[in-house]
Amino acid sequence: MDSEPCVTCKGDDFIEFKAEGDLVCRNCGTVKESRLIDERSEWRTFSDKDKDTTDPNRVGGPTNNLVEGLTTTIGRERNDGGLSYTLNRIHARTNNPDRPLQAAFKEVARMTELLKVNQVVKDRACEIYKEVVEAKSLKGRSIKALAASCLFWACRQEKQPRTFKEIVAVLGNDVSKKEIGKCFKDLQQLKKDELHKQGASADALASTMNQTVQEPREFALQYGNKLGLEFKLRKVAEDIARASKPPERRMPWDGRTPTSIASAVVFITMTMAEIKKDAEEARAGGTSGGARAIKALADAALTRVALVSQVAEATIRAAYKDLFPYIPDLLPKGWATQEEIARMPNPDGRIVAAAWPQQQQAAAAPAAPPAAPSAATQQAHQAAAAVAAIAQQAQQVAAAQHAQQMAAAQQVAARMGAGVTPHNLTAALTAFAAAAVQRAAAAAQGGANGQ
Numbered sequence: 001m002d003s004e005p006c007v008t009c010k011g012d013d014f015i016e017f018k019a020e021g022d023l024v025c026r027n028c029g030t031v032k033e034s035r036l037i038d039e040r041s042e043w044r045t046f047s048d049k050d051k052d053t054t055d056p057n058r059v060g061g062p063t064n065n066l067v068e069g070l071t072t073t074i075g076r077e078r079n080d081g082g083l084s085y086t087l088n089r090i091h092a093r094t095n096n097p098d099r100p101l102q103a104a105f106k107e108v109a110r111m112t113e114l115l116k117v118n119q120v121v122k123d124r125a126c127e128i129y130k131e132v133v134e135a136k137s138l139k140g141r142s143i144k145a146l147a148a149s150c151l152f153w154a155c156r157q158e159k160q161p162r163t164f165k166e167i168v169a170v171l172g173n174d175v176s177k178k179e180i181g182k183c184f185k186d187l188q189q190l191k192k193d194e195l196h197k198q199g200a201s202a203d204a205l206a207s208t209m210n211q212t213v214q215e216p217r218e219f220a221l222q223y224g225n226k227l228g229l230e231f232k233l234r235k236v237a238e239d240i241a242r243a244s245k246p247p248e249r250r251m252p253w254d255g256r257t258p259t260s261i262a263s264a265v266v267f268i269t270m271t272m273a274e275i276k277k278d279a280e281e282a283r284a285g286g287t288s289g290g291a292r293a294i295k296a297l298a299d300a301a302l303t304r305v306a307l308v309s310q311v312a313e314a315t316i317r318a319a320y321k322d323l324f325p326y327i328p329d330l331l332p333k334g335w336a337t338q339e340e341i342a343r344m345p346n347p348d349g350r351i352v353a354a355a356w357p358q359q360q361q362a363a364a365a366p367a368a369p370p371a372a373p374s375a376a377t378q379q380a381h382q383a384a385a386a387v388a389a390i391a392q393q394a395q396q397v398a399a400a401q402h403a404q405q406m407a408a409a410q411q412v413a414a415r416m417g418a419g420v421t422p423h424n425l426t427a428a429l430t431a432f433a434a435a436a437v438q439r440a441a442a443a444a445q446g447g448a449n450g451q
Helices: 083-094 099-115 119-135 143-157 164-171 177-197 202-210 216-227 231-243 258-283 291-309 313-330 338-342 356-364 375-416 422-450
Strands: 014-017 022-025 031-033
Touching: 099 119, 099 143, 099 164, 119 143, 119 177, 143 164, 143 177, 164 177, 216 231, 216 258, 216 291, 231 258, 231 313, 258 291, 258 313, 258 338, 291 313, 313 338
Parallel strands: none
Antiparallel strands: 014 022, 022 031
């Protein structure tokens, strides 16, 4: 395969589908080359019982450059009562320096098959594992935990990220998520130490570490593929996810995980696709669904995204609430109109948008004049005004009484001298005045009812 760019988009990022023999551009989906020859072994390799020393294929299995190929075996004798077979089996177990590597590579192969990642990720994980073993810096770690952390690193480097939750799911109950996370942190520190020893610059160190940073657009593409979205919608989801992480400014959702942001982005894409489809049907003269119909379609899309991404619906709703005010800026230019964007579901769950044709009719229709108040309403307003006037008079009477009582209290305090402070008298008179106000208001209300 040559290094020529894509003839359609001039990109240089390609993916090889070995089953079909096609080399496809990741950006536009153009098939650059087809009918590629797979040079891997096409025969299945079987071995006798628990030995890895025999290969019944006439040409051998695929070569693994990460494992030493020179080993010794003990020849068989027919008339030794099975002694040579026993010795050969013991020899294969005790005199095979690559036995731990082979076990780790088998575990990596098993996990990559369950996670449905390609051969490139598997090879890269095996390379990282061998580098760690040769460095002899992570001794004491279990083979499965170290293999899982190496696979997690390889998935990030090859832009096919998987979460710790997914990796723990394929491991079963053998290794905990905490153990894999701790092993991965040790692996990151080991890589940093190696770069420092090599005299790498700060930019080179940052570039290497950034290769393991998860981006929402990578998860958005992954979820779009699992949901069976068409290529245009997957491209839109990728563009929205890329726009959601601008390098020059901070956004309200920066503290959220890439999986939750990607889930919200895919949810926005699917919901907007349904709104555009409904608008096209309305323009063609068909019936248009109302806001409740759009809300039901959005809820169905949310459930599908949550099942695929393994992110709770509440988490996706919270991320969508952060993204909602910025939807006009996140969507690709020209993909949706302002009317279509206005029909997006409210993140608080309230139905505020109207149906597509009815919304335009309501905007064009003149506003109805306000209705005249009824006689009962007028009487109720008059009664409320009378009660308010009586209460105001009662407050004025109480205020006058309070002023008189305050003057009398000052005279009493002056006569009594030490031991009685104006503050104590003021507090007592305040309580007395409040009681007087209540009594005056009750008397005024009783008088109004009598009239």
